[in-house]
Amino acid sequence: MKVLGMISGTSHDGIDVAVVDFALADGVLRGRVGHTASTPYPEELRARLIAALPPAPTTLAEMCELDTLIGQCFAEAAAAAIAEGGPADLIVSHGQTVFHWVERTHARGTLQIGQPAWIAERTGTPVLSDVRVRDITAGGHGAPLVSVLDGLLLGAYEGGAGALNLGGIANMTVVRGNELYAYDIGPANALIDAVVTGRALNARGFDEDGRIAASGRVSPPLLEALLDEPYYRLAPPKSTGKELFHPGHVDEALARAGGEVGDADLVATLTELTVRTVAGDVRKAGVRTLVVSGGGCRNPVIMDGLRSALPAVDVRPSDDLGAPADDKEAIAFALIGWLSAHGLPGTAPGGTGARAARVLGTLTPGAGPLVLPAPLAGAPTSLVLTR
CATH class of the missing domain: 3.30.420.40 (ATPase, nucleotide binding domain)
Structure with missing residues (x-):
C-alpha cells in the first residue's frame, strides 16, 4: 500500500511530503521511501499565518481563509508528489497546527488547519486528516505522534x-x-x-x-x-x-x-x-x-x-x-495512515499518556468509492525503512 504523508510543523515554513510503499510480512513492516520534497509556503501566506498565531488575536474570518489557503497549498504539494512518484492509495495530511490547548499537565484540544477536501478534490485520492484529536479524547496529549x-x-x-x-x-x-x-x-x-x-x-x-x-x-x-x-x-x-x-x-x-x-x-x-x-x-x-x-x-x-x-x-x-532527517515526520504520518487504513492504532499510549491506543484520523473520500484494506488482527512488531 502506497501512502503519501504530509505535514507542516511548528516552524510553519512549508510542507514536507514523503511517499512510502508499505508491505507487511511475518510481522515486519517494510517501507520503501520514494519521493520526498519540501514546499515552502508563499511568503505572504506564511506572514499571515505567523500573524494569526497565539498570543496574537485573530478572527474566525482569518481562520477560515487560512484553512482554505493552506489546504490549497497542501493540495498542490500532494499533486506534485503524485506527478513525480506515481499514484498513492491514501494521503495523510497533518495540516498546520495553529493552537494546542494544554492546561498544565492535560491537553484539552488541538487545532490543525488546511482543509483536506481541497487535497481530495485536487488528487482524487482519499485523505486521512485530523489525526491528533482522537488521542486527546482518550486522555492523551495528541503528541508526539512520531513515537509509534x-x-x-x-x-x-x-x-x-x-x-x-x-x-x-x-x-x-x-x-x-x-x-x-x-x-x-x-x-x-x-x-x-x-x-x-x-x-x-x-x-x-x-x-x-x-x-x-x-x-x-x-x-x-x-x-x-x-x-x-x-x-x-x-x-x-x-x-x-x-x-x-x-x-x-x-x-x-x-x-x-x-x-x-x-x-x-x-x-x-x-x-x-x-x-x-x-x-x-x-x-x-x-x-x-x-x-x-x-x-x-x-x-x-x-x-x-x-x-x-x-x-x-x-x-x-x-x-x-532509513528515515531522512528532514522527512521523518512526513514518513511517520504515512505510517499512521497505513495503520489507520488497516484498523490498527496509530498511537503508543506511553508516548502520549492516553488511556489506550486509538485508531486515528478522519477520512475524506477521493474521486471514487472509499475502499480500505481488510483489517489486520495484529500490529507489526518492527519497521524497516529503505530508499
Missing part, C-alpha cells in the same frame, strides 16, 4: 535508544525493550526562529548553519532566566507549543535577566537553551544511542553542543535508519 514510528524502528537497540526530533519544538521518544515513553522537551528552533525573523537578522528566517549563534556568546543571566520556565520541571507525559514558547516568552526572560542582549548573543543563548534542556533529559533517560531528526540536526552548533554534553551517547542522524 520510533517504537517500531528502535526496539532492537540494546541499552535503550532515544529518538529526538528538533523541529520548532524538541520532542523525544525513549525506547527500552518493551518500555516506551515520549514527550515534548521544550523549544528547539521555535525561539531561535522567532528572534531571527522578528529582528530581521537574515532573509531565511532561521539561523542557517548556526552562523549567528557561532558568532555570539551565551548570556548566563538570560540563560538562567529562560531555564526557570516551570514547564521544564513537569513530569512526562507533557506537550507544548508556540502558545508558550513565543517571542513574548523571550521578552519576559530578557526583562527578568535585567537588560538587553545583543542579537548574536541572544541567538547563542537560545541555542544553548535547546542544548541544555535536551541534554539534561537525555541524561535522565540513560540511553546509549540518540537518533536525531528535524531541521535542528542541520545546525552544527546544536549538534556539536549535544555531542559535547553527551560524551557517552552515540548521537547519529535518523538517516542511518
Whole structure:
C-alpha cells in the first residue's frame, strides 16, 4: 500500500511530503521511501499565518481563509508528489497546527488547519486528516505522534535508544525493550526562529548553519532566566507549543535577566537553551544511542553542543535508519495512515499518556468509492525503512 504523508510543523515554513510503499510480512513492516520534497509556503501566506498565531488575536474570518489557503497549498504539494512518484492509495495530511490547548499537565484540544477536501478534490485520492484529536479524547496529549514510528524502528537497540526530533519544538521518544515513553522537551528552533525573523537578522528566517549563534556568546543571566520556565520541571507525559514558547516568552526572560542582549548573543543563548534542556533529559533517560531528526540536526552548533554534553551517547542522524532527517515526520504520518487504513492504532499510549491506543484520523473520500484494506488482527512488531 502506497501512502503519501504530509505535514507542516511548528516552524510553519512549508510542507514536507514523503511517499512510502508499505508491505507487511511475518510481522515486519517494510517501507520503501520514494519521493520526498519540501514546499515552502508563499511568503505572504506564511506572514499571515505567523500573524494569526497565539498570543496574537485573530478572527474566525482569518481562520477560515487560512484553512482554505493552506489546504490549497497542501493540495498542490500532494499533486506534485503524485506527478513525480506515481499514484498513492491514501494521503495523510497533518495540516498546520495553529493552537494546542494544554492546561498544565492535560491537553484539552488541538487545532490543525488546511482543509483536506481541497487535497481530495485536487488528487482524487482519499485523505486521512485530523489525526491528533482522537488521542486527546482518550486522555492523551495528541503528541508526539512520531513515537509509534520510533517504537517500531528502535526496539532492537540494546541499552535503550532515544529518538529526538528538533523541529520548532524538541520532542523525544525513549525506547527500552518493551518500555516506551515520549514527550515534548521544550523549544528547539521555535525561539531561535522567532528572534531571527522578528529582528530581521537574515532573509531565511532561521539561523542557517548556526552562523549567528557561532558568532555570539551565551548570556548566563538570560540563560538562567529562560531555564526557570516551570514547564521544564513537569513530569512526562507533557506537550507544548508556540502558545508558550513565543517571542513574548523571550521578552519576559530578557526583562527578568535585567537588560538587553545583543542579537548574536541572544541567538547563542537560545541555542544553548535547546542544548541544555535536551541534554539534561537525555541524561535522565540513560540511553546509549540518540537518533536525531528535524531541521535542528542541520545546525552544527546544536549538534556539536549535544555531542559535547553527551560524551557517552552515540548521537547519529535518523538517516542511518532509513528515515531522512528532514522527512521523518512526513514518513511517520504515512505510517499512521497505513495503520489507520488497516484498523490498527496509530498511537503508543506511553508516548502520549492516553488511556489506550486509538485508531486515528478522519477520512475524506477521493474521486471514487472509499475502499480500505481488510483489517489486520495484529500490529507489526518492527519497521524497516529503505530508499
